[in-house]
Amino acid sequence: MRTGIELHQARVHYGPLEALHGVTLAAPSPGLTILLGRNGSGRTTALRALAGTAPLTTGTVTWDGTDVTHLSAHERARRGLAFVPEGQAVFGHLTVDENLHLYGGGGPKADITPALKAYPELRPLLPRRAGTLSGGEQRMLALTRTLLAAHARVTLIDEPVQAMSPTTAARTYELLTSLSAHTCVVTAEQRLPPGLREHASRTAVVVHELRRGAVAFSGEASELS
Numbered sequence: 001m002r003t004g005i006e007l008h009q010a011r012v013h014y015g016p017l018e019a020l021h022g023v024t025l026a027a028p029s030p031g032l033t034i035l036l037g038r039n040g041s042g043r044t045t046a047l048r049a050l051a052g053t054a055p056l057t058t059g060t061v062t063w064d065g066t067d068v069t070h071l072s073a074h075e076r077a078r079r080g081l082a083f084v085p086e087g088q089a090v091f092g093h094l095t096v097d098e099n100l101h102l103y104g105g106g107g108p109k110a111d112i113t114p115a116l117k118a119y120p121e122l123r124p125l126l127p128r129r130a131g132t133l134s135g136g137e138q139r140m141l142a143l144t145r146t147l148l149a150a151h152a153r154v155t156l157i158d159e160p161v162q163a164m165s166p167t168t169a170a171r172t173y174e175l176l177t178s179l180s181a182h183t184c185v186v187t188a189e190q191r192l193p194p195g196l197r198e199h200a201s202r203t204a205v206v207v208h209e210l211r212r213g214a215v216a217f218s219g220e221a222s223e224l225s
Contacts (some may be wrong), residue, residue, distance in 0.1 A: 004029025004184030010059035092131025135163030
């Protein structure tokens with residue numbers, strides 16, 4: 001197991017407020033990493049710092065041992081980083097079908113079968129505009145980009161199961177666990193997903209718990225009380 005992406009002594013400011021206070025954390029590749037914390041803990045900012053959408057005030061971001069701190073978000077995406085932010089993460093004016101084909105490479109011949117196999121609930125919604133879907137349906141659609149982005153080497157997801165039913169949420173974490181068997185997956189969560197410790201036997205599950213912009217715990221999921 002090797003390190004996929006890391007923050008080193010990262011500080012991020014929003015105006016005069018410092019959201020991250022010298023955060024250092026690492027996500028293995030392959031493997032599943034959870035950034036755990038309540039609202040305001042800094043977990044979303046840490047994820048955005050890795051993605052390049054929240055510039056660092058000081059500190060570095062390294063990816064496979066290379067400093068990518070000054071690479072823009074779109075340059076990181078071009079190198080194989082996929083980011084699914086919290087909330088509105090779909091193209092609301094496009095149909096579900098158009099969103100899926102865009103995620104699959106943009107062409108009309110893009111294979112969207114993996115997305116519909118993972119979330120068959122989307123099939124009858126293909127002609128609908130994405131902005132008219134429920135919160136859980138939009139989340140499913142947003143997550144399909146992690147299945148259709150074949151070049152992705154690092155996948156960052158903020159609140160992956162937000163607004164999903166318990167059954168769909170459990171299926172989503174099964175999908176993410178399968179994905180993390182061959183790539184680096186980092187998610188931000190308010191609490192440790194039920195049953196996650198069971199996945200530790202199949203793939204590395206690392207947890208970094210953040211509190212008030214600092215790391216309070218780093219270790220395996222099984223070690224977290």
